[in-house]
Amino acid sequence: MPGLSPGADDEMARPREFDEEAVLDAAVRCFWAHGYEGTSVRDLIANTGIAGASLYNAFGDKRAFYQKALDHYVEGSIGDRIRRCGDLAPRAAIGAFFAEILKRSLGDRQHKGCMLVNAALDVAPHDPDFRKAVAGALVDIEQFFCNCVKAGQADGTITRSVPAQDLGRHLLGVLMGIRVLARIRPERQLLEGVVAAAFALLDRPVGEAAKQ
């Protein structure tokens, strides 16, 4: 059994014996690999190690549990990546971001992709709350790319011939596309071709006008 966690309530007779972080990690693994409908509450009980009553008491029903797991994933996986890449120079940040995505996608033996992208097509379309959460995370990623592009255009490492917002949004689209392709055709050549062209777009020499 994992170590204690203090819990949030004022008066607690017996402290929780499970590590909420570890439980959320396990729930993320389940939902990530098998989706919302594909993960039963019994699966969650078996893989998190906590009992059913504890699950419902600590996290609410299955839907609320998925919501917390998705938040946990976004915060821990995507937020962390944005923070780490944000410390680099703008053009290098975008390069590092996609390099990590490629590495993760090609090393993903289960082909489970990105939980956020999976959620976008799994739960978000049929649940306004999930959709809002996914949309918010996508806006954050878009902002990251747009900020990088703006800064890169300012310091001359990224082409100025395309509006920063269009470039940022394009990178968001490419990211989503890679995450989809990688689940079906996890071929290095394919994914590297996709990002190579994206980088060629960024590195386009300044001062050249597009035809359209």
Add this chain to the structure above:
Amino acid sequence: MPGLSPGADDEMARPREFDEEAVLDAAVRCFWAHGYEGTSVRDLIANTGIAGASLYNAFGDKRAFYQKALDHYVEGSIGDRIRRCGDLAPRAAIGAFFAEILKRSLGDRQHKGCMLVNAALDVAPHDPDFRKAVAGALVDIEQFFCNCVKAGQADGTITRSVPAQDLGRHLLGVLMGIRVLARIRPERQLLEGVVAAAFALLDRPVGEAAKQ
């Protein structure tokens, strides 16, 4: 009731009274909007109009029915689009392709996206047959884009500074990304920004070398 269809068997006492095309269309609508798990056989019976026994007799079980519906969608929707765009000049073909995708995505009030992309994240990861079918369709789209790019590079309407295969694969990735984004954030500005940058990449003047 729809008209007769001849059927494939040699000796048939009573011909099928339902139109197989119409039934497949209805099945596509169901699976497209609600996914595989989200569509029950009872839903299919209600929306196709045929009885359960006829469904199982004509199409096999639910999984086989989905397979046929997906094939029907790919052949009718994507194959048709590729054929129509293939008649245009290469650069115009890519433009028309994405213009149609944008129009469909923005006019999609149900936000059901593309059934092939949905299948890629819904059924393909957990079923090798589905995965093979989806991968095959993706290869076809990739081929379409690569052929367009190659022809466009030959006639000078598409930049020669990026390998044709990378450009084609990039367009495939962008297409997948748009289909995902459109389901969560069906905003014209966002989607148009994504494709505008892609077109800027194609229209890049020839003779300029990329840094990477």
Add this chain to the structure above:
DNA sequence: TGCGTTTTAGCTCGTACGTTCTAGAATGCC
């Protein structure tokens, strides 16, 4: 020590699912 709470395992409930079966009506071919 004993009260209050959380823990555990497992049972139970109602519902929905995929699939098969029943029974009868309809139709084409010999």
Add this chain to the structure above:
DNA sequence: GGCATTCTAGAACGTACGAGCTAAAACGCA
């Protein structure tokens, strides 16, 4: 006209699901 086949509507079967409950054990605090 009769045989074979397919049609229809609907019942039925077995399974799995989400959710709640029970009873007993574990633990902190007064």
